[in-house]
Amino acid sequence: MTDGPHPAEAALPPPSPRSARRRLAFVMLAGVLAIIGVAAAGYHIATRPVTLRIAVGPANSDDLKVVQALTQALNNQPHGPIRLRPTQTDSAQASAKLLGDGKADLAIIRGDLDVPKNAQAVATLRKNVAVLWVPPASKAKAKGKKAAPAITKITQLGGHRVGVVGRTEANVNLLKVILQQYGLDPAKVEIVQFPVTEAVEAIRNQKADVYLAAGPLNSKITSDAIAASMRDGGTPTFLAIDSAEAIAQNHPAYESSEIPAGTFGGAPAKPEEEVKTISFSHHIVARKGVSDSTIAIFTRQLFAIRQTLKNEFPLAAKIETPDTDKDANIPAHPGAAAFVDGEEKTFFERYSDFIWWGLMGLSAMGSAGAWFAGYLKKDERIASNSQRDRLLDLLTAARNCDSGEELDQMQTEADGILRHMLECFEHGAVEEGALTTFNIALEQFHNAVADRKALLMSMPQNLQRASAQFRAAGA
Template sequence: MASGLDTAPANPTEPPQEGSPRSSARRSITLVVLAAILAIIGTLAAGYYFAVRPVTLRIAVGPANSDDLKVVQALSQAFVTSHSQIRLRPIQTDGATTSAQMIADGKADLAIVRGDLSVPKNAQAVATLRKNVAVLWVPATAKGKNKKGAAKITKISQLAGRRIGVVGRTPANVDLLKVILQQYGVDPSKVEVVQFPTSDSVDAIRSQKADAYLAAGPVNSKITSEAIAASTRDGNAPTFLAIDSAEAIAQNHPMYEASEIPAGAFGGSPDRPEEEVKTISFSHHIVARKDLSETTVAAFTRQLFAIRQTVMSEFPLAAKIETPDTDKDAFVPVHPGAAAFVDGEEKTFLDRYSDIIWWSLMGLSAMGSIGAWFAGYLKKDERSNNSGLRERLLDMIATARRSDSLEELDLMQTEADDIFRDTLHRFEHGAIADGALTSFNIALGQFHHAVADRKAILMNAAQNLQRAGAALRVTGT
C-alpha cells in the first residue's frame, strides 16, 4: 500500500523564522534603504538650514570716528534689528589702506576701500559707499593783510613754490594733489606740502599756515565745509581753483572721474562757490573677497539697499550709497553676486538648489525602487516555496482519496496544519498575496473534505467488517 507520506518532499522548505539568514538579510536591506532615505532627507534639511541661516561677514573699515565707520556700525545694527540673513561684524582699522590689506590677506570678508588706492586683486565691488570730490581753494585775505609783491593765486599752475595744506593725514590725499599738479606741469617737489589732521584743519586755516588747501570728501562733507568757512575773511569768499583738465586726468588715471562742484555746495553768503567748479572725483567702495559666495554677496547687496532708507534718518551719508558699476571695463570689477542683484538676475532658493532637490528626489525614487526590487528578490524564494506547499497540498488530496489507513490520514492532517500555519506566517510577512491565499484556502478546504470523506468510508468499512465477523461467529456457534 502506497503511503501518502512517501509522496511528500523529504525536507519541505521552512518559512523564514526570526533569526534565520534570509530574515536577517531582509532586515539588513530594509535598514540600509531606510538609512539611505533618511540620509538624503537629512542632507536636504541640512542644506536648507545652511542656506537660510544668518551669515556673519567681517567688514574692515576705518579710521576711528570716521563717517565710514559710523555708517557701517549703523548698518550692522539695522541688519540685526530687521533679523536679516546677513549680519555684519565691523573690524576697525586705521584707514582704507589697512582695510584693503585685510581683504588681501583674507582677514576680512568685506572692506571699505578708497578707489584711487591700489585695490586688492581678490576684491570685487559690491556697492559704492560714496563719491568724493577734490576741492582746491585759496583762502581769502583779510583787508590790509595782502603781502606786497605776492601774486594772487587764481590757477593751479601758479602753485609752484607755494605751501599747500592738505586736510587729513592719509598719504592718499597727497598722492591726489601730486596727480593734479603734474597735469598742470607743476613739479610736486617744488611745492611744500603740509598735512593737518581733520580735527586741526580749521585752526590751521585760520592761522594762515598755507597759501592754498586741498580737501577730498563728499560734496556735503562737514569737514570740508568747515574748512572752507574758516577760509573766509571779512566777508570775502575763498577762491576755488577749477580743475579744467579733469577729463584728461580721468583718461590717464581711470580711478578718477571728471566731476563738478555745484554752486553754493558749501553754503555761506556769498555762495561758496559762486558758480559751478570743475574737479575730479573718486569713490569709496564696499568690496568683497572674490571667493565669497555669490549667493551671500547677492543677499548682502539686497539687504544693504533695502535697509538704506532706515539708516538715512540717522546718517544722511547713507543716501550716497549707490549700486556698483557693472560694466566689464569698470576700474573695480563688480562681484557676480552684486551684479546679479543689480541686473535682477538674483537666484531664489529653488533656482539655486533645484538641481540638487531634483536629483535627491530621483535618488529617493531610485532607493525605493531598489528596495522594492530587493524585497521582491528576497520574497521570490518564499513565493516559490509557497507554490510548492500548495502543490504538496493538492498531491495530499489525491493521496487522501486513495489512502486505506486512518493513521496515514491523521499524519497528513498534521502536515496540512503545519502547511497552513506556515502559509499564514508568510502572508503576514507579505510573501503571499491575497489571491494566492484564497487559492490556498480552497485547496485546504478540498483536502479537509477528502480526508473527512475517506475517513468516513474507512470507518464504515471497518464497522461492516466487524458486523460481518460478528455474524460469522454467531452462525458458527
C-alpha cells in the same frame, strides 16, 4: 512500505512572515527618517544667516559710521539672512589688503587706490570731490612790503606750500596727479599734511598757502576747514581743475565733476560760482569667492535698509548701485549685478540642481528599497515553496496511510500550511498564480484524505491491523 514521509516526521512549523515584515518596516522607517533628516539639514543650511566680515577704517571716519549703522540694522532683523561683522582698520588701504589676503568678505575701499585683484564691486558708498582753495589775503600787512601775487590757478602752485587735510597718503597722491597733469613737478611744491583733528587749528595759523581736502560735498570736515581759512571778511579763492576730463581719461579711478555754487555756505556764497573738479568713489567690494546668491541677498538688503536709514543717517542716502558695465574700473560682483539688472534668482532657481539631484536620489532610494523589500521576501518565497512541496508529500502519504489519527494530524498540518500561504500572499511573497496551484494541490490532498478515511472505515478492524503490520514489516 510508504511512498512518502511519515506524519510523525512532519516538517517544523513554517516560519512566520512577521519577522520579515518587521525588518522591512524598520528599513522603510529608517529610510524615511534619513530623507527627512537630509531635507531638514539642507533647508537649515540654505536658510541660516550668513555672517560676512567687512573691513572698514579708519576710526571715526564716515565710512565706519555708515558700516556701523548698516551692521546694527542687519543684525537686528530677527530672521535676516545676512549678518555683518565689522573689522576696523587704519585706512581704506589696509581694508583693501585684508580683502586681498582673504581675511575679509567685504571691504570699504577707495577707488583711486590699488584695488585687490579678487575685489568686485557691490555698491558705491559715496563720492568724494577734491577741493582746492586759497585763503583770503590778510589786510594786516607790514608797511613797505609788497603783497605777494594772488594764486588763482593751479599752474601757480610751484614754490608754494600746499596743506593736505588728513593723514592718508592717498590724498597726497591725489594732489600729485593734479600737479602732474598741469606739468608741475611735485618735488617743487612743499606738501604739508594735517591730521583731521588738527586741520582747523593749522589753517587758522596759516601753516600753508593753499589747501586740499577730499570728501563728500556735504563733508563737515571740508566745510570746517574752509571756514577756518576765512579772515578779515574775505572769501577764499577756489581753484578750478579745468583738466578734469583729461585726468579722468588718464586715470579711470577719477571722474570729472563740479562743486555747485554755495556748497560750503552762503553770504557770501562759497564758492560764488560752479567750480570744476575731479571726484573718486568709495566702494563696498566683495571677495570674488563669496557666493553670488549671498551677495545678491546682501545687496538687496543694503538698498532696502538705505531707505530706512537715510532720514536718521544722511550718509546712507549716498549709497548707489555699482557700475555693471564690462569696462567698469572695478567689475561688479555677479550677485550685485543680478540684483541691479533684475536677474536675481529665486530660491528654487538657486537650488534647482540640488532639488533635481535630491529627487534623483529619492528615486534611487525607492528602487533600492523595492529591491531590498523583494530581498527580504526571498525567505518567504523559499518557505512557501517548501510548504507546497510538503503538502505534496502529505498528499502521497495520505493515499497510503492506514491510521485515522495520522490522517487527522496531516489535516492539521495542512491547515497550518494553508494559513502560512495566505499570509505570504497577503504580503506579496506569493503570486496569485502560485496560490492557485497550491489550492489545486490542497484540494487534491483533502480529497485523498476523505477517500482514505472512507476506505479505512469500510475495512474490518482485523484487516486494518494486518495491513498496518504488513506495512510496518515491509518498512
